[in-house]
Amino acid sequence: MKLKSLFVGLGLLASVSAAQAEEPFKVGFVYVGPVGDLGWSYEHDRGRQELDSYFGDKVKTTYVENVPEGADAERVITQLAKAGNDLIFTTSFGFMNPTLKVAKRFPKVTFEHATGYKRSKNLGTYVLRTYEGRYVSGVTAGLMTKTNTIGYIGSFPIPEVIRDIDATFMAAKSVNPNVKMKIVWVNSWYDPGKETDAANALIDQGVDVLMQHTDSPAPLIAAEKRGIRAIGQASDQSKFAPNAHIFSVRDDWAPYYIKTTKSVMDGTWKPADFWGGFDEDMLSLASINPNLPAAVRAKIDETYTAIKSGEFKPFTGPIKDNKGNIVVAEGHTLTDQELAQVNWYVEGITDEVPR
Template sequence: MKTPLVKLKHLLATSVLTLGINAAQADDPLKAGFVYVGPVSDYGWSYEHDRARLEVEKHFNGSVTTSYVEKVPEGADAERVIRQMAQNGTDVIFTTSFGFMNPTAKVAKRFPNVVFEHATGYKRDKNLSTYVLRTYEGRWVSGIAAGMMTKTNTIGYIASFPIPEVIRDINSVYMAAKSVNPDVKIKIMWVSTWYDPVKESEAANVLMDQGADILIQHTDSPAPLMAAEKRGLKGIGQASDMSNFAPNAHIFSIRDDWAPHYISVIENVKNGSWKSQDYWGGFSAGMLSIASMNDNLPEDVKKAVWKSYEEIKSGKFKPFTGPIKNNKGELVVADGHSLTDEELATVNWYVEGIDDTIPQ
């Protein structure tokens, strides 16, 4: 481990632990490591994290070196990979899947001089931060498009795992679609994977067989869009620009851009100002964007999507603003109240109108 990452005695004397390398004192490049749940070629979640890693290298121009491990299963294997990175002298480690939360927290306690950043989780420590995208913002504009374009009044949603991020995104899609189409329904297929093109394609076809003519996904391959293309139906891309895989079916993609956060974190580590936090980035932070909107969309759909995007980006509209009832008829968000980040992180209910139950 190179020094000085920080002076531990000084850190322990402060009320908030701050970790970092003083760039003026460090001779060697800072080492940043990234742990991915899927392959960098998934053209979705892990692909965009790795694209951001390359932006980090470009931005720091030799003063930061990076490494990554892809296709890491969530569980014991993740702990081994994260621990090995820390043992190898990595200064800041980004673990990029919800299921890496407990392994990351465990390794962070063993390596107090290493900075850890975990995506989409909620466990933090003096040397462990969390960060997440406001993906529900992208789901809202997706729901606007889906609600306006469906001819069968049925949206198909391919879901990965029943964690708060996925559940709130399903809710966001449905509420947005309902706001423009009172007759809309949503059918949900849980595939228990982040990346499995075969399972994703199978789920897409089942949903289309059940009448869904617009597909939205919380999985990482372009397989659902490709399935929609074959059947002359429509879909929205997840995490990265998937337009090339389905030129006719593709409505638009909601693209993730992690580079601003990664660059900011590493700058703070280098100058010694890093501190543990729970960071959320969305449209306003430039970490979510609408990519490759299809020219074949009706003009009224384009206008409605961009209007919704601008209202969310400016803060004029917040998707989870009450009154909102769950699908048991219980008031879960009071009239006029917008869910805080802490409340958004614990969403475990479907909104009123979703005729389904959340898997246990």
């Protein structure tokens, strides 16, 4: 009986060990907006879903949406770490300090923060070169505008948003010296009501091509109703404005999520600052409208190809700020570290950067 009990015990231990060995690698995601925003958080969640599909039952993902930036974010990130997640992606700039705090308390968990610049032994950063898409958007807006007035809806005045505004205006100016830009800040990533109001305010001021760094399709819907043109943000938003929509600059986070998860699972992960754009196929122009003039379509293709190939880099000097200072010397291209610190408007933008 003792021998039989021993074998039963060993069998149970083997079963437990096998079950433990088969436990999936856990990955958590924190989103600033709803997964149904059809913009930023929507595309992050598409990347999560592709991660699930790629690894199957080897990986188990979970997410928390609508997380405010600040104390609530720290609480949510902490809960994900306590829940046994091996890797946690936090996907908004305002999650930077909360992520850093939690990473220090959970050294065995790997953290990745989107659009930030603070790293540690178990915290890396990643961002898209959205300014590449904005540059193509600006060229297009400069060619399409009939009023010589283009509009931009900003979320928060952080470097990512400011450099995208700069890229847009430099591009528009390169093809239309008479173009002007009007900017409205909504101080929100996702608020369809505020975004609609901002779009209408800009249109009332003569804007006839509209761009945004907010996450809902509300500005496109407003553009469709008012008979102007607009460019979609983060995901393919063409269905909301079949006539107004020029194209959408689509984010694709899946390649990075898959690559990073692999590296953590196999023990090769190291904290780094990753930037992905056209060249990595993490940024694309979605649903270019066939109603565009042929010359505009040709210029879109030409600009996209030049940026993707590396032949042209938008932030190459000489560049002056709107106070007349040289901020990028002739022949110099801003490094990623310098891009992460852009806090000035380029020459020709008459507004002041909000503080």
